[in-house]
Amino acid sequence: xxxxxxxxxxxxxxxxxxxxxxxxxxxxxxxxxxxxxxxxxxxxxxxxxxxxxxxxxxxxxxxxxxxxxxxxxxxxxxxxxxxxxxxxxxxxxxxxxxxxxxxxxxxxxxxxxxxxxxxxxxxxxxxxxxxxxxxxxxxxxxxxxxxxxxxxxxxxxxxxxxxxxxxxxxxxxxxxxxxxxxxxxxxxxxxxxxxxxxxxx
Numbered sequence: 001x002x003x004x005x006x007x008x009x010x011x012x013x014x015x016x017x018x019x020x021x022x023x024x025x026x027x028x029x030x031x032x033x034x035x036x037x038x039x040x041x042x043x044x045x046x047x048x049x050x051x052x053x054x055x056x057x058x059x060x061x062x063x064x065x066x067x068x069x070x071x072x073x074x075x076x077x078x079x080x081x082x083x084x085x086x087x088x089x090x091x092x093x094x095x096x097x098x099x100x101x102x103x104x105x106x107x108x109x110x111x112x113x114x115x116x117x118x119x120x121x122x123x124x125x126x127x128x129x130x131x132x133x134x135x136x137x138x139x140x141x142x143x144x145x146x147x148x149x150x151x152x153x154x155x156x157x158x159x160x161x162x163x164x165x166x167x168x169x170x171x172x173x174x175x176x177x178x179x180x181x182x183x184x185x186x187x188x189x190x191x192x193x194x195x196x197x198x199x200x201x
Contacts, residue, residue, distance in 0.1 A: 044077045045063060045065060045070050045077065046065050046067055046068030046069070046070055046079045046081070046090075047065040047066055047067035047068055048065070049065055049066040049067070050063055050064065050065055051064045051065060051066060051092060051093050051094065052064040052092070052093070052094045052095045053095075054095050054096055054097045054102065055097060056097040056099070056100055056101070056102055056113075056115065057097065057099045057100040057115075058100050058115060059074075060072065060073055061074075062095050062097070062102050062113075064092035064093065064094065064095045064104070065092060066090075066091050066092070067081075067090050067091070068080060068081045068090050068092065069081075069087065069090075069092045069095070069104060069120075080120060082106075085120075086111060086119060086120030086121060086122070087104065087106060087111055087120055088106045088108040088109035088110070088111055088122055088128065089106035089107050089108035089109070090106075091106055091107040091108070092104060092105070092106050093105050093106060093107060093130070093131050093132060093133075094131055094132065094133045094134045094145075095134065096134040096135065096136060096142055098112075098136065098142065098155055099115075100115035100116075101113055101114055101115050102115075103123075103134055103142055103144075103153065104120065105131025105132070105133070105134050105144060106131060107130045107131070108128045108129075108130070109122065109123070109125065109128045109129060109131070110122075110123040110125065110129070110131060110144060110151075110153070110160065111123060112158065123153070123158055123160060124159075124160075125151070125160045129144075129146040129147070129148055129151070130146055130147045130148075131144055131145070131146055132145045132146060132147065132168060132169045132170065133145040133168065133169065133170050133171050135171050135172060135173050135179065136173065137152075137173060137177070137179060137192045137194075138177065138192055139155070140154065140155055140156060141153060141154060141155060141192070141193075141194075142155065143163075143171060143173075143179050143190070143194070144160070145168030145169065145170070145171050145181060146167070146168065147167050148162075148165065148167070149162055149163070149164045149165040149166055149167065149168065150162070150163040150164040150166070150168055150181070150190065150194060151163065152193075152194040161194075163190070163194030163195070163196075164188075164190070164194070164196055166183060166186070166188055166196075166199075167183045167184070168181040168182070168183055168188070169181075169182060169183050169184075170182050177191075177192040178190070178191070178192075178197065179191075179192070179194075185201065186199050186200060186201050187199075187200040188200075
């Protein structure tokens with residue numbers, strides 16, 4: 001937990017101070033009003049156990065925690081909880097920006113933050129699933145890793161289909177589009193359409 005928070009702070013410092021340091025090196029001087037100052041937001045989060053972080057197409061920073069979802073606009077944090085409606089659970093495991101929208105995986109299902117309506121909506125699926133990780137596959141689909149296997153989310157229709165039944169705990173997409181996943185026993189690779197490619201035991 002502390003390691004994740006330290007990474008968040010270091011990333012924030014790098015993001016915020018990078019342009020200032022680059023300007024100093026290039027000899028440019030910014031007026032006082034353009035200086036960026038890093039401010040800790042840890043005490044304002046819904047909970048300190050951070051599970052995931054993403055930035056949406058509007059530039060908002062989203063922070064998933066075990067007790068709520070947080071949206072940071074650079075000044076204030078808006079908190080979202082299951083009790084407010086929309087979220088299937090306040091235990092948010094993974095988030096992935098899809099343009100200006102955000103796909104949200106909880107321990108009880110999948111939701112989407114619709115930026116146009118500024119609402120969190122449930123994504124319908126045949127049963128609640130414990131989401132472990134989410135990765136964009138291409139411009140049309142996202143992979144959702146769950147304890148019940150691989151799900152594919154269609155960005156246009158907002159439908160979910162099951163692609164495989166092997167549990168998935170973490171995943172990433174390589175430059176060729178291959179999805180690499182891991183569970184307790186195996187590394188499993190998939191084609192971009194969700195078909196299983198290879199199991200490495």
